[in-house]
Amino acid sequence: MADKQHLYLVDGSAYIFRAYHRLPPLTDPEGTPVGAVYGYTTMLWKLADDLDKADGPTHLAVVLDKSSHSFRNEIYDQYKANRPPPPEDLVPQFPLIRDATRAFSLPMIEEENVEADDMIASYARAAAAKGWDVTIVSSDKDLMQLVGPGGDGHGAIDMLDTMKNARIGVSEVEEKFGVGPDLVGDVLALMGDSVDNIPGIFGVGPKTATKLIQEHGSLTSALDAAPEMKKSKLKERLLEHRADAELSRILVTLKEDCPLPIAIDDMKLDGIAPGPLAAFLEKHGFTSLLRRLDAGNGSPDRANELNPAKADTHGADASPEGNRQPLPEFPAIDRSAYETVQTMERLEHWITQCEQAREIAVDTETSALDAMQADLVGVSLATGPNHACYIPLAHGGSDMFAEKPEQVGFDEALAALKPLLESDAVLKIGQNIKYDLNVLSRYGINVAPIDDTMIISFDLDAGRGQDGIGGGHGMDELSERHLGHTPLTFKEICGTGKKQIPFGEVPLDKATEYAAEDADVTWRLHQHLKPRLAIEGGSRVYERVDRPLVPVVAMMERNGIKVDRTRLARLSEEFATETARLEQQIHELAGEEFTVGSPKQLGDILFDKLGYKGGRKGKSGQFSTDQAVLEKLSGQGADIADKVLEWRQLTKLKSTYTDALQQAINPHTGRVHTSYSLVGAQTGRLSSTDPNLQNIPIRTPIGRQIREAFVPEDGNVLLAADYSQIxxxxxxxxxxxxxxxxxxxxxxxxxxxxxxxxxxxxxxxxxxxxxxxxxxxxxxxxxxxxxxxxxxxxxxxxxxxxxxxxxxxxxxxxxxxxxxxxxxxxxxxxxxxxxxxxxxxxxxxxxxxxxxxxxxxxxxxQGTSADIIKRAMVRMMPALEDAGLGHVQMLLQVHDELVFELPESDVASASPVIERVMADAALPAVDLSVPLGIEIGTGPSWDAAH
DNA sequence: AAGGTCACG
DNA sequence: GACGTACGTGACCTTG
The missing domain is CATH 1.10.150.20 (5' to 3' exonuclease, C-terminal subdomain)
Structure with a gap:
């Protein structure tokens, strides 16, 4: 059997810089900085793990830059001229990178006066010419020129971004540049590159460059076409900087015929000697890797890689990873194992399986993003690794002539699923399950009990992403981090932009791969994350605060709040008239017309043309024109500053509130339904989006008019209760x-x-x-x-x-x-x-x-305050129900305030209940040594309730 | 896509 | 002497 040879070329130098910037500044036991070395080592480790995989490496070499000089400096003396020296705590890491490479027994290539990119290009072409596949381990955009599908005796060339765990093939290059690899050089030549000091065409960025090459087919044609273009800045620039672009084209061209210092065949991987590697890991205190080596190169725990700093530099106890229990071993994700459930018989089978499993992952697929408007299209379930299914419920239908795929009847299927989804005996696990709760609630299903992997992740790891390693709690990110697996993305299934199709139009085989995988990944994440709560002390806040909060917030979102559209429309008109008047006055004061909304133009008018004093600010070198600056100018008697301030206030109110809120009214309910994120703020606060109802104006009289448009239904009042100075x-x-x-x-x-x-x-x-x-x-x-x-x-x-x-x-x-x-x-x-x-x-x-x-x-x-109001929210409806006030609706939360809607006649009985629940919310867990003061107001609008 | 600005607690 | 000048958010606008 003639196995395919596969050469991996590691762009070592580029990786080191990226690792340096993305990883925390670790030091080894001797105090030497080793953050980048650690990143580099884990990267090699990951590649070594791929050895046995079908498309893993058979041959591998690391390519490093040896000197900064190359043929490019000969033709352009400014090449890389303004590149700053490497950070001082990176410099001592360069030799260690070489040590690391040797420790892995890998060939290393570094040549005087040849850049690593050119060496990689030469090796890649040589290997591909022999029919080998080549993977370049890098995310450097210059190297994307080399990517190609192979064929005709040639091997394929692709790239691998180990940090994002992403393959870069022809389609990814096309996605990034809008053109194929053969034209990437042309695009790069137009764009230029400030890091390498490649000029490009001044003022042309990625978007414009792509457009030009797409339209004209090549750099030369684009430049040749410039004289015929209609008059524009772009035309002038193309004409004026043609020579720059031509020079840039040469600079970005990779040299593909460098002499090859090591024969490709000699790059064969034949095992890593454990001795030198262990010695290296030991020396630099990479204890978590050492443990893995001792454990026989077992399944790598990606969570350890996320934050090696604590485990390795702060002692074992400083980190939750230090006392992690061994994780269950799961087989790799296998999308072909998923089932498309198309008959009642199979559905019954799966429901039985779920009842026996006791813990199942659930995911709903819908026709849109907004849970309050989206229609249910299908449901996926998972009961174990690779044991997942997708139940299409409403696929097909937009094309009247196409035959609808076979699927269980919508109502029949939901009736069968309802007892399972509501069963106390079966835990339903979701990733952001609040969404699914809201969708299913509209079909009369009240999902319970629940767990949410997104929230578990937040309660364990909030803030961990602040150092840029990636600390988000989205499914794709969690899957990468904890499972080392890249799930299919919605974009891959449904496309993007104009070409995007609704999920209900996705063919069932693809829909199943995507939807069932989400449930499978969620199930696995739960296995991974849930045990950590107990070990790391996160159970209390999760079980007592955040988990019970999910259905409460879901209910608030469904409740929504009524806004008076007519009132908003009237305000919009008033603001528009006044804004137009102000704009004219501003132009008169300025002596010319300009875009008032452009801070750049405004700055130039105020400080250059009119000569007011006020310093430069920010990296951009642009004048600051924010409120504080304008108020200072106003104090110096600058009328124009006053007018601009007023103009800004009114345009802000109009675009962000009076216009946008009208748009946000749900046509079915006639109310505005925000969406709260339980993982949006690092401190534990909620955040509110689409629309944000946590920043409705209140501080100025003119802004408060917007609050007057938030109203109760006839016969009701709004009640606002807030913690005073909490x-x-x-x-x-x-x-x-x-x-x-x-x-x-x-x-x-x-x-x-x-x-x-x-x-x-x-x-x-x-x-x-x-x-x-x-x-x-x-x-x-x-x-x-x-x-x-x-x-x-x-x-x-x-x-x-x-x-x-x-x-x-x-x-x-x-x-x-x-x-x-x-x-x-x-x-x-x-x-x-x-x-x-x-x-x-x-x-x-x-x-x-x-x-x-x-x-x-x-x-x-801030976080304790958030915990307290969350506890109050969890207890609120049960307390009201106990008092016979179950019809009171809790609508909004604004950090220290809760807004309710209720019949006016119930205000007297509801107020003390609300006040008591809020005032006692810390008890019994925490007995505060200060009272929590509550202020309550009611009225015919949100404004009046304050 | 990024930066500037501004609405809220 | 550097950084940039208070914590936490989200939305909209202009510009490259």
Whole structure:
């Protein structure tokens, strides 16, 4: 049997830079930085794991850059001229990369005066010419020129991005560049590359470059066509910079005929000697890899790779991975094992299987993204690894002439599934199962009990992505991270853009692969993640707070809130008229017409043309024109600044609220249904999208008019109940500040009390300053930040901070202890045990580190507040039902506020129930040393309820 | 797609 | 002397 040879060429140098930027700054036991080396080592490990796979490597070599000089410097002296030197803690890692390569017994190629890209090109072409397949391990866009399908005696060339675990073939290249690999060089020549200092055509980016090449077929044709183009910036640029593009074309061309220092046949993989590898791993403290080596190269646990830092540098106990139990071994995902359920008989069979399995993964497929409008198209179930099915329910139908595929009757199938989905004896596992709850609820099915892998992941790993390794909780990401598997994407199945088809039109075989795989992956993730909750102390917050919250939030989303469309439309018109008037005045004051909404143009008008003073800001070198700047100008008598501020306010209100909210009204319910994310904020807060109902204006009279459009149905009122100063109360409790606790106990105005303590006198000014300082404390204070807010010198701000700490002993200690604990353990914790991870708390970059510190000071306070209102939400409906008020509807949550709709006649009986549930929400888990104050208001609109 | 701006707690 | 000047979000607009 003539096995196909497969050469892997590892673009080592490029990988090192990427690993350096994406991994935390680890150091080995001797203090040498090894973050990039670790990343490189795990990458080689992963490749070694692929050895036995069908398309795994038979031959492999690592290609490194040896010197920065190449033929490109001869023809263009600016080539790579403005590339900064490598970061200083990366430099010592270069030799270690070579050590690592040797430890794996792999051939290494580095040649003077030849760039790694050219060497890779030469080897790839040579091997492909022999009929070998070639995989280039890199994500470098220049190398994408080499990708090709093979054939005619030639082998195929593709690429592998190990960080994203993605293959890059011809179609991926076409997707990225909009042209085939043979034209990638032409596109690159137009785009240029600021990192390599390849000029390209100034002002032409990826989109324009692709368009030009698609339209004209090649770089030369595009340049030749320039004189005939209609007058435009683009035309001018093409004409003016033609020479740059031609030079760039040469620079981006890979040299494919370099002499080959090692024969390709000598790159044959024949096993890794464990001795040298173990010695290398040992030396650099890569203990988790060492364990795997000892375990006989067993199934790699991808979670370990995610955060090696803690396991390897903070001792075994610092990390949950340290005491991880062995994970169940599952067979690889096999999509061909899935069943398409098309008969009642098979459906009954699967339902029985599910009842016996006791834990099943469920996923619904629908016609659209919005759970409140989407129609159910099919359901997938999984009871074990590779044991999954897809039940199409409403496939086909848009094409009247096509025959609909065989499927179980819609109503009949749902009637059969309902007892299973509602059975107390069967746990339904979902990934973001709130979505499925809402869809199925519209068909009369109340899914329970439930688990949610997305939320479990959040309760375990919130914040872990802050260092850029990827800490999201979406299914694809979790699958990559924990299972090392890339699921089919929705795009792959349904296409994208204009060509996108609804899921109901996907052929059943493809639909089954996609839908059943999602259920299979979810089931596996659950096996993987759920046990970690108990081990890592996440059970309390998951079981007591977040899991029970899912059906509650789902219900709130379905409830929605009524908005008065007519009122919004009237406001939109008023805003439009006023905006137009202002725009004209602004143009007159400016002496020319310009786009007021363009910060760039506005900056040029204000500071260049009109000569107002105001500094540059930001990397872009653009003038800042934000509110603070404009208000300063207004203070100097610049009328135009006032007008712009007013214009901005009105356009904002119109586009974001009065226009958008009308669009958001659901035609079936006549109400607006937001979607809450339970994993949106690192601290544990909810977030709200589509539309965001957590940022409806309230601070200005003009904005409040929008709140007036949020109304109850006839006969009802809205009731708003909010926690008063909850974060300051929690700070007083958590930092154990007697003065503050006393003030809250007595029901005093807390900012007045702060002013009294700080200045010995209370007036408007001192109260305002005290309020600013109180917030500064919650957010993690810096003298410069406070100085900027109060308009005083940093020295004076520092004096105020010192005085605050002196008057409120406990705060300083709380901050120090919180930071110490975060540095020690890697995460902060709320009073209810919710963790937020801070992987950058030890960053060498001061800004980054200080940012993390401020966030870490705030997270326990903001997070505890989030826990408390969530607990109140969970208890709210049962408490109301007990009081005979089950018809009261809970509609919205805005961090410290809950909004209800109820008959006016029930206000008197419902208010005390709501108040009690909210005030006692921390009990019995936490007995706060401050009371939680609740303020309740009611009225014919959300505005009036405040 | 990114940056700037601004709405909320 | 650097970073950039308070924590947490999401939406919209302009621009390259």
């Amino acid at each position: 974060e300051l109360r929690l700070a007083a409790h958590m930092a154990d500040v007697d003065t503050l606790k006393d003030a809250f106990a007595k029901g005093e105005d807390i900012h007045n009390r702060t002013a009294q303590e700080m200045y010995g006198a209370v007036d408007r000014d001192t109260r305002a300053q005290a309020k600013t300082i109180n917030f500064a404390i919650l957010y993690g204070i810096s003298r410069w930040g406070l100085a900027g807010r109060l308009g005083v010198e940093p020295d004076e701000a520092q004096a105020m901070i010192d005085r605050y700490f002196q008057r409120f002993p406990g705060i300083q200690r709380y901050i120090a202890e919180t930071l110490e604990s975060v540095r020690e353990r890697g995460y902060s914790e709320t009073l209810f045990g919710r963790k937020t991870w801070f992987p950058r708390i030890d960053s060498k970059n001061q800004a980054e580190r200080q940012g993390s510190e401020r966030a870490a000071i705030n997270a326990p306070i």
